[in-house]
Amino acid sequence: MSPPPVWFMRQAGRYLPEYRALRKKAGSFLNLCFDPVAAAEVTLQPVRRYDLDAAILFADILLIPMFMGQKLSFEAGEGPRLSPALLNEKVDLSIDQISEHLGPIMETIRLCRKELAQSKALIGFAGAPWTVATYMIAGQGVKDPAALRSFAYNCPEVFDDLIKKLETATIEYLKNQIKAGVQAVQLFESWASGLPADFMREFCVAPAARIARAVKADHPEIPFIAFPKGAGHILVDYAEKGIFDGISIDSSTDPAWAAEQLSPKVTVQGGLDPLLVVQGGDAMHAAAVKILQAFEGRPYIFNLGHGFVPHTPPEHVAELVKLVRT
Ligand code: CP3
Numbered sequence: 001m002s003p004p005p006v007w008f009m010r011q012a013g014r015y016l017p018e019y020r021a022l023r024k025k026a027g028s029f030l031n032l033c034f035d036p037v038a039a040a041e042v043t044l045q046p047v048r049r050y051d052l053d054a055a056i057l058f059a060d061i062l063l064i065p066m067f068m069g070q071k072l073s074f075e076a077g078e079g080p081r082l083s084p085a086l087l088n089e090k091v092d093l094s095i096d097q098i099s100e101h102l103g104p105i106m107e108t109i110r111l112c113r114k115e116l117a118q119s120k121a122l123i124g125f126a127g128a129p130w131t132v133a134t135y136m137i138a139g140q141g142v143k144d145p146a147a148l149r150s151f152a153y154n155c156p157e158v159f160d161d162l163i164k165k166l167e168t169a170t171i172e173y174l175k176n177q178i179k180a181g182v183q184a185v186q187l188f189e190s191w192a193s194g195l196p197a198d199f200m201r202e203f204c205v206a207p208a209a210r211i212a213r214a215v216k217a218d219h220p221e222i223p224f225i226a227f228p229k230g231a232g233h234i235l236v237d238y239a240e241k242g243i244f245d246g247i248s249i250d251s252s253t254d255p256a257w258a259a260e261q262l263s264p265k266v267t268v269q270g271g272l273d274p275l276l277v278v279q280g281g282d283a284m285h286a287a288a289v290k291i292l293q294a295f296e297g298r299p300y301i302f303n304l305g306h307g308f309v310p311h312t313p314p315e316h317v318a319e320l321v322k323l324v325r326t
Helices: 017-026 029-033 036-050 063-068 103-115 129-138 146-154 156-180 197-218 232-240 255-261 274-279 281-294 314-325
Strands: 054-056 071-075 079-083 121-127 184-189 224-228 246-249 267-270
Touching (some): 029 036, 036 314, 063 071, 103 121, 129 156, 146 197, 281 314
Parallel strands (some): 054 121, 121 184, 246 267
Antiparallel strands (some): 071 079
16 A cells, blocks of 8 residues: 655644744745745745655735735734724725735745656645635634624625625636646635534535636646535535545544545545644554544545644654655
8 A cells, every 4th residue: 555645734834943934034924925935945844854745835815815905914922813804894805906916926836836846746725715704704813603604694795795706816816826836726614613504505615616616617637625624524515516626624523434424536635633743652643543544545645634733843743754654
């Protein structure tokens, strides 16, 4: 059995000393995103260190709201802020000028592609409309989706219009990434958890499928991965759409259940609890082996159930890669 391909969500980031050094030099996370030479370097750092099978573009899902007219900032220790928040104010959002903002990101992609070995994939990404909308509405990340759902119920026209605009912008953004050189794309739905099933079907599954269909109409050869974190049994709905090549599972998904329930036509990705990589040792080993065994004999990409946390010891990542490869 040959080992599965391996890459990690948040493989570039604060747990790596070489990232912290460049981030310090850049002054801020956003400066880093908009400096193609630095962003390409950060993208490639984990691939060099661990010889991973793929690089993921260094950027953020919240650049799209910024291009649509909200002000984006990252306060140290507080996470992202978007202002004005749609909950408090009517904001004139426009998607007509999206492509005018994409220059530096596309340049990062071209630089990465030039540096990367042919055998390594470069993965592009975007946030799924609901997840991006949650930040746009609240102006920040919120753990409890109640206020957001109430907004969707109270102002259905504003909400529908927002989801449609995000869909259109995301399609354009991903198509541009592919034209610049990414060879696969991943759609991050980080806030699917806690939603009523029908709400999730309407505002998470359906928009993701429409985005994948539109992107694949122009680029049928590009694998499209959906990562609906917290979607639970609705993962089956994603698989049955027949449009996603890959489905990334979070740490709450039982690998044995996923192996049984998700169509063998889709490649499953991920699943390992990122906190087990903080732990390392036997606990990390046992969980990784269990996942590898569950997906033996079907297409599978090794990854986490969510991104690395900043206090992950880099040497545990090296151990994990070695384990997967042997
Ligand atoms: O290596 C990679 O994964 C590629 C780059 C990447 C980043 N963000 C860089 C980043 C990717 C794919 C993302 C996606 C992203 N961004 C998501 C979806 C995945 C997820 O984590 O659920 C979300 C929800 C965001 C929004 C976002 N960006 C948040 C909530 C934060 C703050 C989080 C924190 O830990 O402080 C960011 C900032 C961010 N994006 C960092 C990185 C490396 C940390 C920035 C820093 O301070 O240096």
